[in-house]
Amino acid sequence: MKQLLNNLKGDKVIWTFVALLALFSFMPVFSASSNLAYMGHGTGNTLGYLLKHLAHICIGFAIIYWVHKVPYHYFRAISKVALPVVWILLAYTLIKGTVIAGANASRWIQVPFIGITFQTSTLAFIVLMIFVARYLSKKRETPVTFQNSLWELWAPVFITLMFILPANFSTAALMFAMVVMLTFIGKYPLKYIGFIIGMGVAALMLFILMSKAFPDAKFFNRVHTWESRLENFTTDKPDEDDYQIEKAKIAIASGGIQGLGPGKSVQKNFLPQSSSDFIYAIIVEEYGLIGGITVLALYMLLFFRFIVAAHKANSLFGKLVVVGVGFPIVFQALINMAVAVELLPVTGQTLPLISSGGSSIWMTCIALGIIIGVTKKEEEVAAEKEEKEQREETLRRMIDAQIKREEEAEAALLAGETPESYSIEDKTNPMNAVLGKT
Structure with a gap:
């Protein structure tokens, strides 16, 4: 064990927070999986789901260990080559993707010979953020013109979002917001950012208008879901999403200060996505306000370490990579918590490292591995100095x-x-x- 810990390079604080979140996830997943265990005349035994989550976490930490060994500047070239591959995967997912849990969105593909499903948008998120960081670090020394950046930077961004938007609006919106944030931090001209935001809003409006013109087209079948969720959020009209929010609020209200205790949640038997999208409500119900604030504090401390790591990075690309792949992890967690307390409409965003699900955990681990790789390089430079x-x-x-x-x-x-x-x-x-x- 001591030898293994010695081989873990990089920011030890980030390693610690990631390990704490992963360890904490076992009890909520074990408890919240009961409705899945009973589904389809099951036995109600959640041990299988716990072992599956354990396998996902173990593979995830192996991914972090492997990725953090790779010099992070290699990802500059990898992102440029990987982006067209990601477009092919996204297009295939959009056309022939797998639908899970009765959703009307094709977000997953079946990995051949392995039998697992993989959400391609999570990989696209990481690749795109590294690609944007690469562009911003490369163009820092030369004046940026809007025309050149439109083709070199924004065209790839909008192509990626075009493949994600029809099936997953929340991920596309989060991705666009994070790209805009990264360009702002990377000192991309502010007036150009305003133009890009306007173009993004116009493109979204055009997509919605096309969905009205062709209501039966499969490509636009998620627009009705967006409208329904927004309407449910702003009105009291009953709906399936409204049902989930109501059960989540009941779970949070039942938790009180100290919670009902581990495994004693009642609403886990009624929430359809209790182990993924609404796992934060189950955490608050079982561990109370104390548990909910503790989880929030861990994410915020992780966010603070990302800021420290970005500040200490010895290159502009390293700084932008930490921001680009690190900040979305924390923002996704905040969105998940905000949905559970009805501060935001239902989005389908999981709680990173805690919600069950293989591809979301593994993609988060890839991002963390890259960040730790940046901090490892800082340590190597400091040691050499x-x-x-x-x-x-x-x-x-x-x-x-x-x-x-x-x-x-x-x-x-x-x-x-x-x-x-x-x-x-x-x-x-x-x-x-x-x-x-x-």
Whole structure:
């Protein structure tokens, strides 16, 4: 174990917070999976779901370990090559993707020979943010023109969002917001950002108008769901999403200060997405306000460490990568919690590292591995600097000692004495090795 911990490089605080969130996730997932265990005349045994979640977490930490070993600057070139591959996967998902839990959205693809489903938009999120960070770091030294950036930066961004938007509006909106945030931090001209936001809103309006013109087209079948969720959020009209929100609020109200206790949730048997989208409500019901605030605090502390890591990064690309792939993790967690307390409409965003689900956990772990890889490079640079300073200090002391001995020898010669203990040509003198004497 000690050897394993020694092999974990990078920011140890980030490692700690990630481990705490992952360890805490087992009890809520084990408890909240009961409705899935009973679904389809099941036995109600949630042990299988717990073991499945354990496998996802273990694979996730293996991913973090492997990714953090890769020099983070490799991802500059990888993002440029991976983006077209992501477009192909997104297009395939949109046309022939798998539908899960009766949803009317194709967001997953079946991985051949493995039998697991994979949500391609989560991979696209990471690749796109690294691609944007690459562009901003490359163009920092040269003036940015709107026309050039429109083709080199925003065209790939809008192509990616175009493939995600029809099936997953919340992810597309979050991705667009994070890209805009990253360009702002990367000092992309503010007036151009205003134009891009206007173009994004116009494109969304055009998409909605096309859905009205072709209401039977499969490509636009999610627009009705968006409208329904927005209407449910602003009115008291009963609906399935409204049912979930009501059960989530009942769960939160039942938790009180200390909660009902681990595994004693009642609303987990009524919430359809109790182990994923609405797991925060189950956490508050079982662990109370104390548990809910603790989870929120862990995410905010992780957010603070991301800021520290970005500040310490030794390159502009490293700083932007930490912001680009790190901040969305925390914002996604905040959105999930806001939905549970009805501050936002239902979005379908999971709670990173806590909600059940393989692809979401693994993609979060890839992002964390990249961030830790950036902090690992910082440590390596600091260690090299310290080693260089130690070598220079040692050489300085040896030179000072050499000069002092030569001065003593010269003083002895002037006094007519023969210094028996020292000779400038003494081959045992350690400075001879430094100065190249033989």
